[in-house]
Amino acid sequence: MPILAPIIIRELYYHLLVGEQGEAVRQIATSGSAMQRIASAIKLIKSDFTKPIRIEDLAGRVSMSTSSFHQHFKQVTSMSPLQYQKQLRLLEARRLMLTENADATYAAYRVGYESPSQFSREYSRMFGAPPIRDIERLRSASVSAST
Incomplete structure (x- = not known):
């Protein structure tokens, strides 16, 4: 061997x-490839996904033009930087509601949303149900699986 x-x-x-x-x-x-620069941008987004991002600033921080940054980011992640941030926020909000019993409004504010109604719309779009219904469904599925 x-x-x-x-x-x-x-x-x-x-x-x-x-x-x-x-x-x-x-x-x-x-080293220094577009892929590595996008990986750096992803780390930046993940490190502070609750705050608004400006694409121009993010592109500048990884030494890319805005258009090149958008193109390469979408190539790597299959979504735009803002869609990526939104997905991180919604997944974290879901986790907060499931594991910490947070209500939807608290979770929305905690992950950076300023409007609970916008949060609810985007959450429903991503998970197929409003936050309360989705969390109830996940909890009941969890209980059913453990019995």
Whole structure:
């Protein structure tokens, strides 16, 4: 095994690099590449997703033009930076309501929404039901699964 493992790992690397996703893998490994800059932007968004973001500022912080930033961000995440932030906010709000028994209004404000009605609309769009109904459904599914 000690002799074969390095050879097998090298073979796996080779197949990754020449395979269908080879370009993306090379981009991840290349210092200063667009992929690494988008990864940095994602870290920035995640670190403070409750605050409003300006795309121009975010693009500047990762040394990209706004249009290039949008294009590469969408390529990597399949969504815009604002959609990505919205998804993070909604997932965190859902977690707060499920694990900390927070009500929807508290969760909305805590994750950065200024309007509970806007939060409720966006939550319903993402999860298919208003916050209260979604959380009740998840809790009852959890209880059913544990019995």
